[in-house]
Each structure stands twice: as C-alpha cells, then as structure tokens.
Amino acid sequence: MRHTLAVLVENRPGVLSHVAGLFARRGYNIESLVVGETEDKTVSRITLVVEGDERVIEQVSKQLNKQIEVIKVNDITNEQTVDRQMLLVKVTADQAARQEILQLMEIFRCRVVDIGRRSLIIEATGDEGKIEAVIQSLRPFGIKELVRTGKVSMVRGSK
Amino acid sequence: MNGAEYIIQFLEKKGVDLVFGYPGGAVLALYDALGRSSIKHILTRHEQGAIHGADGYARVTGKTGVCFATSGPGATNLITGIANAYLDSAPILVITGQVGVDSIGRDSFQEADIVGITMPIVKHNYLVKSLYDLPAVLEEAWNVAQRGRPGPVLIDVPKNVFAGVADFPEAVFTPPNRKIPLKNSLEKQIERAVAALREAQKPLILAGGGVVASGAEDLLAEFRKHTKIPVVNTLMGKGAVPEELGGSLGMVGMHGKPAANLALSGCDVLLALGVRFSDRVTGNPQNFLPATCIIHVDIDPAELSKNVHTEIPVVSDVQKFLTLLLSRLKEEGFKPRYGPWLAQVDAWVKQYPLHFETGDLLKPQQIINEVAKQVTGAPVVVTDVGQHQMFVAQFFPVQGKRNFITSGGLGTMGFGLPAAMGAAFGRPGEQVVLFTGDGGFQMTVQELAVMAQYQLPVKAFIINNSCLGMVRQWQELFFKEHYAHSLFSCGPDFVKLAEAYGVKGLRLAQPAELAGTIREALQHSGPVVVDCLVDQGENVLPIIPPGGQPNEMLGRWRGEAHVSRIS
Known part of the structure; x- marks a missing residue:
C-alpha cells in the first residue's frame, strides 16, 4: 500500500x-x-x-x-488531506487541434502558459487523479515533453 | 584562539586523555594544537589502525574513542573501521581534515567527500563550513555518539576552519525533545512481560551487546538469581553473563553451542535483551521460533520488529528495564517453577558438549583451552574474524566486564591487532589476550610497531592454518571441496616478523610444546606474538547451514567420526 x-x-x-x-x-x-x-x-x-x-x-x-x-x-495516509501535484506538459498542437485542446483544458481548469507554432505548454495542478486524467486526455494529440512534481499534502481542519 | 585549539580544548574539557590518529596536510593546525595539549596521541601506522584502536579503547572503557585523520586518503582509510563501529554500536568521535572551504568540490589535492561517503555508516556526520559552528557541532556530536544506542560520529573540518581565529561562543547541548510516540508505555509492557513470565514454562534469556552497553551485567546476575531463568548469549553478549557452570549456556546461532541452540529452539518465552536478531542468530527470520513469545528489549526502537516477530516490544535501556521488571516480580512474590525445563536444559548440556579430536597436529581449540587454563585473573580477550573467532566464542570462558572484544556485525578481518592495542591503552596494566588468524593478522600487522613502542602487554596468538579457514570450511561443505584461492602457498615467518618490529616472537608447532610455549608467552611482560601452527582441515562445528533453524545443527556428536544432524 x-x-x-x-x-x-x-x-x-x-x-x-x-x-x-x-x-x-x-x-x-x-x-x-x-x-x-x-x-x-x-x-x-x-x-x-x-x-x-x-x-x-x-x-x-x-x-x-x-x-x-x-x-x-x-x-498522513489515513487523514483527510488536500493533495496537490503540478504538471507541465508540452503538447503537439497544430491549428486544427489547438481549439480542441483549449476546450479540454477549460474543463480541467488548466492554464496555457506558452504558445509555440506547433505546440502548447499546459500547466495543471490537482490531486493525482486529475493529473492522470489531464495526461490521458492530451496523449492522443502527442505529448512532446512532460514534467511533474511529487505530491504535497496538508491535513484538513485545524490540526 | 583558532579552530584547532578550540577543538583540543573542547576534548580536554570532556576528559579525553587519549587520541588515536595519523597526521597529514589538512590537519597540521589540529596536530599543532594537540602537540601543545595534555592529550596523549597514539601514532598508529595506518589510519585503519587508529580507528580500530579507538574502537577497542571505547569498548573496554565504555568511554568515547577519539580518532583523527587527514583529508582524502587519510579519511577514506577510516571507512572500514567506522562501519565496524557502527554495526557494533561503539561510540567514536572521528575528526577528519578537509581541504579549505574554497577548494571543496574542485577535486583538489587530497580531497574526498568523506561526509557523503560515510553517510550510511555513521550515527551522524557534519561538514563544518563556518568557524562559528564549531562549538555547537562539537557539543552535539559528542552527545550523539554516546546517547541512546552509541555509535560513530564524524566531523569533517576544512583546513581554514582549523586555522581561523575567533571568540567562540559558549555552546550548550539541549537534547532534542522529540518523543517518538510509543504505542505502549514502558509500564504497560513491563506488566505484559510479567504476565508472560508468569505463564511461561520454558523461559530463556538471550543476552546481547545491549547488556554490556548499558552496564547491566550485575543486575542481570541478580535477575537470574531471583528467577532461575537460563541464559544464552549472542556473540556481542559474550561475557555479559559469566560462562562458568550454571552461568550462560553459551553462544547461540550458526556456530553456537548445542545446548544453547536447543534451549533457544525449545523455549516458550524468550526475553531478548539488547540484541538485534542478526541473520547469524536467526537463520531465516521468517521461520524463527514461530511458537515462541518474544519479549524484545532494545533502546533503539528501530530494532524492534525489524527482523523477527515480537509479541512484547519494549523500548528501553536494558538496565532500566531489568530494574523495573525485577522490582515488579519481587513485589508480587514471584516464585520460579521451571523445574522440568531446567532439568531438560541440564540434560542437553551433558548430552551435547562441544567436541573435537586431538591428534598429531595442534588443534585451534587446544590452544584456546590451554590459554584459558593458564591465564591468571580476568584478561581482556580480543579476536580477529574467522574460524578462530568462533572457537574463542565457543571455548574461552570470558570473565569480568567489557572483557570480550570482537568484530561482530561487520566481521572485519584485521580488526584484532589494532583493537587489542586500543584495549591495552584503555585498561593499562591489565593483560590483553589476542587470538587472530594468519589472514587477518597480515591485514593490519603494521601496528606491531605501536605494541613495541609502548611495550603493551598484548599476547597475540596467531592460529596459523596457512589458509583462510572459514572460507576453506565453506568451500569444503558447500562448494564441493573446491578450494579456490583460500589457501596461502606462501606466508611470512611470523616469529621473524614480530622480531623485526621489536616484539618477542615464539613458535608453537607441536602438541607437546603446548603448555610450555603458552606459559612462556603469558609470563613475558611485554608484547608477544605466538605463531601457532594448527591443523588446516579443522572445521568449526557445530554449524547451522545458512537459513536453517537453531535446532538444525550439523556436528560430530559423542565422538562420531562423521558430521551429522543433531537428533
């Protein structure tokens, strides 16, 4: 476990x-x-x-x-926690795909932090499930480069 | 005052009167200050000799050993000795020189990242980059080496920090208030131990190095008197309970005594005091005494449940634990009623004595027995590593406190001679008996020079079988007698070698000379090397093959010619 x-x-x-x-x-x-x-x-x-x-x-x-x-x-495995990871991903995005990617990223509330001629850099933060989902959704477009942090956690409440 | 002078003054204030070391470029300022102080310095002939010397000194005195070495090769030559001290929990403060702060990381002359290299084998280590950190680092390091489970601590000091001048602030060590949350209080665990001993029909005490480290030998004797529980010991626990009749049944484990191993596999409650259940004791830890209730007492919580299952884990110093347990037992009028078990243990002792054949060639066991017979008082007994070490563990009845010094965890060949040297400095005026092999002796033989210089009363018996005996034995038993590179086809004349260093040399080659030569050696006041030529084919028995259980011993029982499993 x-x-x-x-x-x-x-x-x-x-x-x-x-x-x-x-x-x-x-x-x-x-x-x-x-x-x-x-x-x-x-x-x-x-x-x-x-x-x-x-x-x-x-x-x-x-x-x-x-x-x-x-x-x-x-x-803190069994505590109620807020967990966050951060992801930067450079995805292939020609004119045709660009709009679709931007819409997807809207759903995930990700940010586009750089635009190149054929690629975008997207920044995402969230728990592990969200980060995995973002990666899966971008994979069909072609991921050129990907970097992610480990997890930071904080126990909820006043503890 | 410069940094070097501050360090020396610090050591003087802590009562250090002896340092083992070897000077070099990066520690010139330190040696300059040392040379003007009251502290005696032992110039060994190799840094490994210095660290093993400090280790031997620490073990026989219970005080912290101190060792100096220069940067680069000076520091890297200490590594084996630091690892040795770490595995056997010996308190040592190591101070190494380092190149100047501005030169660090540039692959400078005699630069080595000793803090990085030693990280896995020290209790803690420090690189002091600022002069002003010296007081706090020294104070903390000194405390860390001794507190709780002792161990080696290394401080790496750059050249310019030794030389830098400052008004040093006063440093006070405040032990960190970091209570590791225990699932159960000590009081509660004592109650559980009392209940287990009340229920027990076949209890056994396993005494380890922690009994020695906490100075609980006398208390354990009192506890035994009160409870009549039989005792066995680990290699590191040898000497914690005297081995005369009615004392410890002896060492357990791979080459343990038959009765001790049978008692271990037959007990229903095992009170394990300051042991770490090494693989040489447990064999396969998964199958170790599945039906036995283990009460495991150790000052280091990380040792509990590390290797074997433990019903009653107790985080405590052995002395404190035994004090509390004994007073609880007395309070409730505890009466031992382990009669049938004690009778069974006695029967095993009588039925399975250690056995060896004598003949035309000398046997290692004969030599050990004869030395034990002739030696007066309670000498410090030191060993190197290998067959002779196991023979000493089996045959030499060690008496007195902190009188058995051996490399248990790391199994460092070459430890014996410098450790015996350190022991002789730690206990001046007392006799030190060293048993070593012709292999290990040659690894650190240069320290004979120190023996000669100080005329240390070390009697060194080289159990010389012209081979690496333990390797040879395993090749015989487990590699179809394929003796690959374990037999020495050429060796030095150890008598002449000793004499070349100015040490008396004797040769013991025939059984008929046994008593006379050993008498001559023991009666000589200074250091002696006795080259004992023994039967190359002698094996350490009994042996539990790797992964076996304590009762799966192979040996020669009652004079059988062949090795068989105990039945």
Missing part, C-alpha cells in the same frame, strides 16, 4: 541526502519526494510517498526518527 509521510526536518545542508540516502541503503522505494521550507525558516518539510506494507512503513518511520535532523514524522 502507498503511504504519505509528512516529515519535518531541520533546514540544514545535507538533510535531504541523509533522508534520501536512508531510503537507498535500507532498500525502501520512494515514489515521490517533495521538499521545501515551511512557515518556520529553520524547518523544512519533506513529503514522501512510499510503497510498502505496515511493517515496512513502521521501519521507515523508525529509521527516519533516528536521523538527528528529523523533528517529526507523520503518517
């Missing part, structure tokens, strides 16, 4: 390699990893998506907790 871990770490050089290195050497698989500063400049948050059963996730959390720079590990 896939788990989402929110890991608060001290914002120091080397923290990311300590955490990423831990996954490599213990043989855990990271599906995605996003890191960025939080409201407190001395603290960063790493949002990790990890595949594994309960035993593996328990080990992952314990090993993370042993890292000196790790402040807190939260498994």
